[in-house]
Amino acid sequence: MLHPSESRLARFADDALSPGGRARVAAHLADCARCRGAVAEFGALNGALAALPVRPVPGKVLEGAVERRARGERVILPAADPAPRNSWRALAARAAMVLIVLLGAGLATVSRTTDLTAAASDLRMYPAAPRPGDEIRVEYRPGSLLAREPEVVLRGRLRTRHGLGYNREARQTVLARLRRDAEGVFRGSFTLPDSVVYATLAVENRAASEVDTNLRAGWAVPVHAADGRPLQDALLQRMHDHMGRSWETAHETSIRMTELYPESPRGWRMAAWYSRQLGDNGDSVVQRYRARLAAVDARAAAGSPAADDVSALGYAWRELGDTARSRYWWTRLIAQSPAHPGAVHTRVDDLFARHIRKELSREGLYGELERMWPEAGAVHEAPAELALAFLSRTDSAARILRWVDRARVRHPGRDGAETLLRFPELRDEGLRRLRARIAHLRALPDEERGLFQTREQYRLSMGADIRAAYATLGTALVEGGNRRGGLDTLALAVADGWEPRTFRAVADLRLTAGDTAGALPLLARVAADPGTAPAFADSALRRLGGTVGTDRWRAAVSTAAEEMQRGVLARSVSRPLPDGIRVTAADSTARDLREIASGRPTVVVFWSRSCGPALLALPEITRTARRLAERDARLILVTEEPPSPAFREFWNSHPDAPPVWHDTRREARRAFGSFGTPQYFVLDSSARLRFELTSLEDIPRQLAALD
Amino acid sequence: MNDTSTESALLARVRVGDAEALGELFARFAGPLHRAALHLTGSAADADDVVQDVFVGLPEALRGYEVRVSLSGWLRKVAVRAALTRLRRAERRREDRLDDVDEPGGADREIERLDVERLIARLPATLRPVLVLKEIEGYTHAEIGRLLGISESASEVRLYRAKQLLRKQLRDT
Numbered sequence: 071m072l073h074p075s076e077s078r079l080a081r082f083a084d085d086a087l088s089p090g091g092r093a094r095v096a097a098h099l100a101d102c103a104r105c106r107g108a109v110a111e112f113g114a115l116n117g118a119l120a121a122l123p124v125r126p127v128p129g130k131v132l133e134g135a136v137e138r139r140a141r142g143e144r145v146i147l148p149a150a151d152p153a154p155r156n157s158w159r160a161l162a163a164r165a166a167m168v169l170i171v172l173l174g175a176g177l178a179t180v181s182r183t184t185d186l187t188a189a190a191s192d193l194r195m196y197p198a199a200p201r202p203g204d205e206i207r208v209e210y211r212p213g214s215l216l217a218r219e220p221e222v223v224l225r226g227r228l229r230t231r232h233g234l235g236y237n238r239e240a241r242q243t244v245l246a247r248l249r250r251d252a253e254g255v256f257r258g259s260f261t262l263p264d265s266v267v268y269a270t271l272a273v274e275n276r277a278a279s280e281v282d283t284n285l286r287a288g289w290a291v292p293v294h295a296a297d298g299r300p301l302q303d304a305l306l307q308r309m310h311d312h313m314g315r316s317w318e319t320a321h322e323t324s325i326r327m328t329e330l331y332p333e334s335p336r337g338w339r340m341a342a343w344y345s346r347q348l349g350d351n352g353d354s355v356v357q358r359y360r361a362r363l364a365a366v367d368a369r370a371a372a373g374s375p376a377a378d379d380v381s382a383l384g385y386a387w388r389e390l391g392d393t394a395r396s397r398y399w400w401t402r403l404i405a406q407s408p409a410h411p412g413a414v415h416t417r418v419d420d421l422f423a424r425h426i427r428k429e430l431s432r433e434g435l436y437g438e439l440e441r442m443w444p445e446a447g448a449v450h451e452a453p454a455e456l457a458l459a460f461l462s463r464t465d466s467a468a469r470i471l472r473w474v475d476r477a478r479v480r481h482p483g484r485d486g487a488e489t490l491l492r493f494p495e496l497r498d499e500g501l502r503r504l505r506a507r508i509a510h511l512r513a514l515p516d517e518e519r520g521l522f523q524t525r526e527q528y529r530l531s532m533g534a535d536i537r538a539a540y541a542t543l544g545t546a547l548v549e550g551g552n553r554r555g556g557l558d559t560l561a562l563a564v565a566d567g568w569e570p571r572t573f574r575a576v577a578d579l580r581l582t583a584g585d586t587a588g589a590l591p592l593l594a595r596v597a598a599d600p601g602t603a604p605a606f607a608d609s610a611l612r613r614l615g616g617t618v619g620t621d622r623w624r625a626a627v628s629t630a631a632e633e634m635q636r637g638v639l640a641r642s643v644s645r646p647l648p649d650g651i652r653v654t655a656a657d658s659t660a661r662d663l664r665e666i667a668s669g670r671p672t673v674v675v676f677w678s679r680s681c682g683p684a685l686l687a688l689p690e691i692t693r694t695a696r697r698l699a700e701r702d703a704r705l706i707l708v709t710e711e712p713p714s715p716a717f718r719e720f721w722n723s724h725p726d727a728p729p730v731w732h733d734t735r736r737e738a739r740r741a742f743g744s745f746g747t748p749q750y751f752v753l754d755s756s757a758r759l760r761f762e763l764t765s766l767e768d769i770p771r772q773l774a775a776l777d
Numbered sequence: 778m779n780d781t782s783t784e785s786a787l788l789a790r791v792r793v794g795d796a797e798a799l800g801e802l803f804a805r806f807a808g809p810l811h812r813a814a815l816h817l818t819g820s821a822a823d824a825d826d827v828v829q830d831v832f833v834g835l836p837e838a839l840r841g842y843e844v845r846v847s848l849s850g851w852l853r854k855v856a857v858r859a860a861l862t863r864l865r866r867a868e869r870r871r872e873d874r875l876d877d878v879d880e881p882g883g884a885d886r887e888i889e890r891l892d893v894e895r896l897i898a899r900l901p902a903t904l905r906p907v908l909v910l911k912e913i914e915g916y917t918h919a920e921i922g923r924l925l926g927i928s929e930s931a932s933e934v935r936l937y938r939a940k941q942l943l944r945k946q947l948r949d950t
Contacts, residue, residue, distance in 0.1 A: 076937075076941045076944075077937040077938075077941065080937050080940045080941065080944075081937065108944075111944055111947070111948075112940060112944060115893075115940065115943060115944060115947070116912065118893045119893065119908075119912040119913055120912065120913070122812065122816070122893065122894065122913055123812070124808040124809050124811070124812045125808065125811070125812065126808065127803075127807040127808055127811045127825075127828060128825060130825075131803075131807070131811075131825050131828050131829045131832075132799075132800060132803045132807070132829075132832065134829050135799070135803075135829045135832035135833045136796050136799065136800070138829070138833045139794065139796070139799075139833055139836070140796075143833060144833070144834065144837060145830045145831075145833045145834030146834060146837070146838075147830070147831060147834040147835070147837075147838040147855050147858075147859060148855065148858035148859055148862055192783070192786040193783070194783075194786065198801045198804065199801075199804050284783075289783065298804055298808075299808075329809060330808070
């Protein structure tokens with residue numbers, strides 16, 4: 071038998087052969103155990119190389135460097151590849167950035183909470199690498215946004231090792247009040263609770279009418295271990311904190327975790343997960359992760375890994391498509407630590423699968439979940455979520471209430487009112503919880519105000535939640551026979567804001583109750599909304615019957631359109647876009663963004679092809695762009711990725727997508743204060759920024775309001 | 778902390794020679810630089826010297842750093858070049874630098890990390906940098922070619938020679 075050369079086998083293990091070459095070697099390997107062994111050894115070698123750790127550097131190295139500098143010694147280092155310098159473009163870009171900062175400084179009185187004006191701020195913490203429970207000294211040098219305040223408030227979102235992904239249910243805490251000294255520097259200190267592993271900070275004035283969000287990134291505080299590395303839990307919580315707002319940062323953090331803790335499977339698990347979320351999961355990436363995880367796996371299999379590591383191996387292999395390996399670690403985890411969150415999740419999945427395969431009756435399922443709850447309930451919500459999914463009217467009120475309340479253990483904000491309203495005997499309890507929810511929301515608890523929100527933004531965002539709760543409460547009251555009370559409550563649901571779905575639902579209820587006069591302004595609002603099909607007007611008129619003529623209908627729609635414009639514009643800003651923000655086209659031609667955006671209303675979408683949510687949104691973005699073109703507005707995409715053949719190839723495969731501009735120097739991103747993708751901004755025809763961080767759904771009415 | 782403005786402020790302090798800021802930068806970046814230097818030179822003492830040199834020269838070198846380039850990538854490249862410079866000098870002096878790495882623990886037959894580190898240190902100086910830069914530091918063959926002054930295909934050939942040698946040595950241990 072003619073064997074491939076060793077070099078060829080090594081290339082096979084690296085996935086570095088051409089498809090044809092790879093197929094030929096693969097065919098040989100099918101019959102040759104010796105070469106299979108060689109490939110396995112090369113794969114294991116790759117894994118071992120990739121897993122070589124970063125070790126702590128002896129303290130004497132830094133001490134020596136500081137001493138040598140103190141003695142006046144200097145070392146001329148071999149420079150890294152220099153960035154392009156001194157070209158007229160680079161000089162122009164620098165001048166543009168200076169202009170942006172200067173313009174921003176002058177805008178403080180024009181627009182509130184603009185990050186542009188806070189961009190020059192700086193927050194320093196000592197120690198920079200805090201240990202658990204450390205006191206942290208803070209120095210804050212404000213940009214123009216907060217420079218005149220005598221005192222500012224340092225708020226934080228604190229995360230323990232059990233912190234959940236996203237920040238939807240996060241609580242914020244006032245950490246310190248910083249006082250301004252004679253030099254204009256705000257100083258203060260705070261102590262992190264021992265349990266906190268990661269925090270994100272923001273600075274605001276006492277009235278919370280201005281917030282310095284550090285370009286919406288906040289300031290990060292990862293707690294460190296004694297060896298100087300950030301704790302693994304700190305890195306994990308950093309990822310959770312960035313979920314949904316910057317997937318790229320979360321992904322970078324997962325990669326960093328694999329660099330700092332190459333022997334721990336927890337980083338590999340998260341890196342594999344984020345790679346899949348961001349679409350960076352081609353064959354070569356998966357092969358690389360598999361090789362590296364194999365080395366970690368081999369060490370863990372031979373030792374006594376901690377439950378967190380066993381769980382991570384189960385998750386990581388599942389991400390990488392090796393279900394057998396994943397199952398091995400899950401089984402081991404359940405035997406070793408049945409109350410570990412990963413084990414609980416797996417046990418619940420298994421129960422569900424057994425029920426679906428009809429191996430476990432519905433009552434049997436509830437019996438298993440009841441038995442599991444005492445040890446599992448505090449660490450994972452999965453048992454309660456599965457129980458809630460199978461509730462039916464045949465269940466006792468006690469069982470329903472028990473599982474609804476168990477679902478609140480880890481998510482106190484989930485009062486379960488909507489679930490309770492489905493069951494007649496628990497309807498009163500559902501109504502009571504809805505009313506309690508409304509009272510809670512109306513109180514505007516400050517710890518629930520988003521870290522980057524001003525008090526006014528918080529009030530507006532809570533308004534939408536309160537109206538939604540009123541809509542549910544009013545509907546439930548009408549369905550329960552309390553028509554007057556229900557309609558009065560529904561009036562509160564539509565008294566403010568602009569939510570066509572709620573208008574339509576309340577109008578339906580009013581029409582059912584015979585209240586044509588009450589339904590008319592609501593149907594007119596639906597008709598006035600630019601997202602509503604023109605045919606809606608005819609059907610609305612038919613439903614209103616002969617009591618409303620065409621003239622009265624037109625007048626109602628006209629009034630509604632004015633209402634909409636007032637309501638939408640109340641949430642607008644007005645900020646000129648600075649000159650000098652240079653973006654480039656695919657052929658590397660540079661243009662000024664302000665010039666591109668002038669003459670017509672323009673929607674600017676910050677977008678990335680390495681961001682899963684941005685990729686998912688592309689078809690809807692494309693449809694919106696087409697609709698905007700029909701009304702003489704435009705939509706452009708801005709990406710930080712430089713022009714390249716790969717990007718062009720991707721773009722050529724999306725021929726209908728809107729035009730894309732490359733913001734390689736991040737000038738546009740800084741000017742808009744954008745952080746993450748996809749993010750949407752609306753400019754008017756004079757290239758003034760009018761709506762920040764808006765949504766595809768709101769854009770049509772915002773453009774209509776600008777007309 | 779990974780945000781741009783904090784990093785810019787830190788770099789501004791390092792550029793003017795602030796020792797505390799230099800310490801912060803060291804805490805954040807020295808580990809990966811040391812790992813690269815250790816495997817390129819094959820000597821823990823040389824790696825210490827390379828990293829110390831980098832931090833002695835950093836305040837001045839940072840004046841040539843452009844923020845749009847990743848700081849960690851830029852620093853790593855500086856350290857790699859410093860380590861390669863040191864390696865060339867050492868080669869000229871034909872010094873033997875094999876055994877500074879810690880002793881391996883246990884006698885497990887699987888590929889042990891410390892065995893691998895020791896064997897990397899024993900690779901010929903023509904092969905070791907390619908293996909380290911490609912497999913540990915993640916450089917492409919084009920980048921390696923530019924750093925070492927060799928062609929891309931030469932880099933590829935050396936990589937597989939190094940791997941064959943490592944595999945053979947691992948089988949022999």
